[in-house]
Amino acid sequence: MEQISQFLPFILMFVVIYLFMIVPQQKKAKKEKEFESSLKVGDKIVTKSGFHGKIAELAETTVVIETMSGKLKMEKSAISLDMSAALNKKA
Incomplete structure (x- = not known):
């Protein structure tokens, strides 16, 4: 014991x-x-590094986002859940 x-x-x-x-x-x-x-095409998102954009294309693990300066291809995991939710809540 x-x-x-x-x-x-x-x-x-x-x-x-x-x-x-x-x-x-x-x-x-x-x-x-x-x-x-x-996530779907047309969603407004914010990445963990601070890029704001709209989803232009989706693949299995990557996403192409359209920003004011062009298109960027990045991993889906780079999209911030919290910041994207806050952005879409304002709109």
Whole structure:
């Protein structure tokens, strides 16, 4: 019984870390994957690097966005869920 009580703080610490750090990160990753799969031509987006544009073409893992200075091809994962949602909320 004494051995279990020695490890109890470590077990509790792991549970707290799991609940407050790992689970929310997994939920966020799942939301981003759903967002990437729901993108369609014509959507206004903002990339994680700050480019604003509209989707011109879609491929399996890449997207071509139309900006004021031309077209850019980038990975779907470079599109920011949070900033794009804020942009579309304003409009």
